[in-house]
Amino acid sequence: MNPIDPPQPSLPPGQFGLPVIGETLKFFRDAKFAQKRHQQYGDIFKTRLLGSPTIFMRGVEANRFVLMNNDCFEVTWPPSTRALLGSLSLALQTGDMHQKRRKLLAQAFSPRSLTGYIAAIEAITQQYAQRWQQAPQGELTWYPELRRYTFDVACKLLVGLEAGSDTSLGHAFEAWCEGLFSIPLALPWTRFGRAKKGRDRLLQDIENLIRHRQQNPSSAEDALGLLIQAEDEAGDRLSLEELKDQILLLLFAGHETLTSAIASFCLLTAQHPQVMAKIRAEQRQFAAQPLTLEHLRQMTYLEQVLREVLRLIPPVGGGFRKVTANCIFKGYQIPQGWNVLYQIAATHSNPQLYPQPDAFDPDRFSSENLQNQTVDRQKYGYVPFGGGLRECIGKEFARLEMKIFAVHLARGYDWSLLPDQDLTLITVPTPHPQDGLRVRFGRSSSGGA
Numbered sequence: 541m542n543p544i545d546p547p548q549p550s551l552p553p554g555q556f557g558l559p560v561i562g563e564t565l566k567f568f569r570d571a572k573f574a575q576k577r578h579q580q581y582g583d584i585f586k587t588r589l590l591g592s593p594t595i596f597m598r599g600v601e602a603n604r605f606v607l608m609n610n611d612c613f614e615v616t617w618p619p620s621t622r623a624l625l626g627s628l629s630l631a632l633q634t635g636d637m638h639q640k641r642r643k644l645l646a647q648a649f650s651p652r653s654l655t656g657y658i659a660a661i662e663a664i665t666q667q668y669a670q671r672w673q674q675a676p677q678g679e680l681t682w683y684p685e686l687r688r689y690t691f692d693v694a695c696k697l698l699v700g701l702e703a704g705s706d707t708s709l710g711h712a713f714e715a716w717c718e719g720l721f722s723i724p725l726a727l728p729w730t731r732f733g734r735a736k737k738g739r740d741r742l743l744q745d746i747e748n749l750i751r752h753r754q755q756n757p758s759s760a761e762d763a764l765g766l767l768i769q770a771e772d773e774a775g776d777r778l779s780l781e782e783l784k785d786q787i788l789l790l791l792f793a794g795h796e797t798l799t800s801a802i803a804s805f806c807l808l809t810a811q812h813p814q815v816m817a818k819i820r821a822e823q824r825q826f827a828a829q830p831l832t833l834e835h836l837r838q839m840t841y842l843e844q845v846l847r848e849v850l851r852l853i854p855p856v857g858g859g860f861r862k863v864t865a866n867c868i869f870k871g872y873q874i875p876q877g878w879n880v881l882y883q884i885a886a887t888h889s890n891p892q893l894y895p896q897p898d899a900f901d902p903d904r905f906s907s908e909n910l911q912n913q914t915v916d917r918q919k920y921g922y923v924p925f926g927g928g929l930r931e932c933i934g935k936e937f938a939r940l941e942m943k944i945f946a947v948h949l950a951r952g953y954d955w956s957l958l959p960d961q962d963l964t965l966i967t968v969p970t971p972h973p974q975d976g977l978r979v980r981f982g983r984s985s986s987g988g989a
Contacts, residue, residue, distance in 0.1 A: 549873040552595055554585035562588025564723070571967045574598075574857070574886050584872060589881075590618050590723075595874060596858075598883035599890060603920040605869055606861055606882040607928035613861035615930055616879060620724040620732050624716060624739055625792075626785035630933070642933060644770045644778065645786060648698070648763035649937050651833060657697050658831055661941055664693050665948045672953075672981045679958060681976040682806060687714075687799045693941060694794035698763040699749050699787060712741035717796055721969050739788075746784045763790055793934045794941075797855035800970035801938065802945055803977055804853040805846065808900050810957050810979065815845060815902060819950045827951065836943050842950075844902040846942050850924035852900055855970045857885040859926055884923050893921045955981045 554577065557563035567573045567589055574596055577585050583599045597606060606613055614634050617625070625631050630641050647653065668689045672680060688705040691713065695704025704710050719735020727733045753764055764787060771777055778786065809816045822841045829835050837843075861880045868874065889897040894904065903909065910918065925932035932938070949955075957963070962974040 549868050549871055551875075552584045552586045552872045553581040554587050554596075556586070556588040556593065560588075560591055562591070562593075564589050568721075568723075568968060571965060574883060575889065578883075578886055584870065589879070592879045593875075594860075594879040594881055595872075596881050596883060596886075597869070598886040600887070600893070600916055600920045602869070603882055603887060603923055603927065604916060606859075606880055607920070607923075607926065607930075609867070610929065612863060612865050612867040612874070613880060614864050616860045616862040618721060618724075618860065620722045620735075621720050623724060623732075624720055624735055625789060626739075628782040628785040629789045630786055631789055639929070640772050641778075641782075641786070644767065644772060645763075645790070645933055647766050647770055648790070649934055651936075653763075653766070654936060654940050655833055657937070657940065658833075658944065660696050661693055661944045662831060662948065664689065664696065665945055668692075669949060669953055673983055675981065678980050678982045680979060680981060682955075682979050682981070683799075683803050683972050683976040686803050686806070686977075687795070689945075690795045690799045690802065690941070691791075694791050694798075696762070697937075698790050698794055699746070700753070700762045700764060701749065707745075709742065709745040712738040712745065713791065713795075714738075716742055717792070717969060720792075720796075742788060743784050746787050747780065750780060750783055750787075763787070790934070793932065794937060796970055798938050798941060800853070800855040800972055801846075801850060801942055803972050804855075805849045805942065805946060806949075806955065806979070807957075807963065807973060807977060808849055808852065809845070810955055812900055815900070816950065819845060819946070823947060823951050826947075831944060831947065833940075836940070836947075839943065839947070840907070841902070842943060842946060844905040846939070846946065847905040847922070848900060848902040851888045851894070851904070851922060852898075853965065853971050854884045854888055854924045856924070856926075857967060858883045859930075884926075887921060887923065893917070952984055953981065954984045955979045 557566070563573070570576075577587070577596065578598060583602060584595060584597050586593060586595050588594060615632070617631065622632060630638065630645055633641055668685070672682075672685065691705045691710055692703055695701040695709070701707065701709065715734045715738030717735075719731040719733075719738070722731040722735070724732050726736055749764065750768070753768060767778060767783060767786065809819070819842055822839060826835055826839065858881045861882065863874055863876050863878045863880060866874065866876045874880065888894065891897050920927065925935040956979060958978040958980060961978045964974045965971045966974055
């Protein structure tokens with residue numbers, strides 16, 4: 541080397557593990573995989589996942605660097621996820637096509653659309669709550685029920701289908717979800733193999749829904765109706781094949797991560813009755829008013845609680861990006877062709893950002909505390925929905941459903957955790973308690989709010 545040449549930046553610390561598969565099995569099996577390595581190596585480390593060298597990064601600076609640096613990074617997903625989402629899915633699109641399609645799909649989550657969803661979410665929430673209180677001895681395993689609830693809401697609002705969890709679409713969807721983050725071995729007995737079959741059935745059911753709607757236009761304002769009619773700036777509409785992939789993505793976005801978030805709210809408020817008492821006290825101010833977007837915005841303590849739920853147990857642990865050009869971060873080489881995983885969960889549990897990060901403390905998000913934080917700290921230190929150009933398109937839909945669910949249950953129902961259950965969180969595909977969140981559920985003895 542020429543003595544005047546500057547030294548080349550080194551690769552981040554870490555180890556690749558076994559040939560080809562690297563540390564993939566440890567990553568899937570150990571919920572604290574990233575946390576342990578961050579403790580050992582710091583905010584950035586390298587490993588190998590699913591055959592690709594991968595750099596894990598956490599923290600405000602790392603998130604800003606990855607989420608806003610479109611010259612060096614483009615979105616990518618594990619091979620199993622790419623195969624099951626479909627090549628036409630918004631999640632896999634990049635560049636101008638991604639921006640055009642995002643504008644089309646965003647129509648389903650505009651304030652006008654969200655306002656039109658409120659009554660249906662309320663009705664389905666009330667129906668499920670009444671059903672849960674009739675469980676034998678008032679006891680139920682709640683997580684599977686919450687999956688049914690969010691899928692029914694998603695099906696009603698996205699494709700106009702009633703009680704979607706009881707249909708062939710619902711059964712195929714469950715098999716499909718289980719393989720999204722798996723080793724992509726397409727054998728009949730593997731999760732991925734079953735998920736591929738589930739995808740075929742899902743696409744057929746979705747195509748039937750699309751064709752029926754095209755032949756029988758409905759005045760119902762659901763996402764499918766909007767997307768069938770939606771046009772881009774050039775006057776082009778979505779093809780049948782693209783409609784299928786985009787609807788499948790919206791069903792996933794409106795179900796899987798949202799179920800995890802709602803289950804976490806139920807778990808954490810059961811464990812912290814003082815928080816639930818404060819939620820109910822706030823609800824007394826709104827009990828006589830109809831639920832509107834404006835009234836929901838005024839529920840500031842409930843907003844703090846839901847933000848803290850998503851901090852402590854984010855439904856998505858991080859996001860993959862493909863490195864498209866060599867770059868340097870904090871003196872480390874980030875080589876072209878590698879993957880980067882920006883860390884949501886690890887950022888949210890960083891004690892430098894959140895003192896006592898394992899504690900459930902909604903006051904972290906009080907207006908007084910937020911006033912003392914920089915814009916970057918708020919924007920990139922709290923990223924449950926990602927950020928930048930690829931921030932979750934259904935973010936406001938998720939927040940709306942979480943709030944309506946929380947309001948109705950806090951006003952009228954009590955729940956407590958049953959003893960002798962494993963509350964350890966399984967993290968794949970999204971966090972949920974090992975034993976399915978077993979609770980005693982019933983009408984509130986105090987009349988709720």
